Amino acid sequence: MTPGVTIWRCVSCRAGYFPERLLCPRCHGAKFEPDRVHEAVVEEASVIRHMLGQENWQPHRIASVRTSDGQRLTVGLRDDAKPGATIELFEEDAAPFGKAKSL
Ligand SMILES: [Zn+2]
Secondary structure, X not given: OEEOEXXXXXXXXXXXXXXXXXXXXXXXXXXXXXXXXXXXXXXXXXXXXXXXXXXXXXXXXXXXXXXXXXXXXXXXXOOOOOOOOEEEEEEEOOEEEEEEXXX
């Protein structure tokens, strides 16, 4: 498990994006560098109960979150974090996940 998830930061104006853009909508720059963001707030959570073609599918939760840097992304949830909750972001097998921040 790797802490944080990858976003792309415009080299000229430092705006962060996810997924990567071809051109920065803010300054039209075309150069990005990877950066990591570690925290997000849950905006919406749902449960995937079935997956077509998967017989041994275990229901799992996903959430639409907004990172502390402003990007919106979808992550797998490792606990029952509710909308409004602040979660810690991490990556496992290159997929983004989140779990409630331990206070
Ligand atoms: Zn830019």
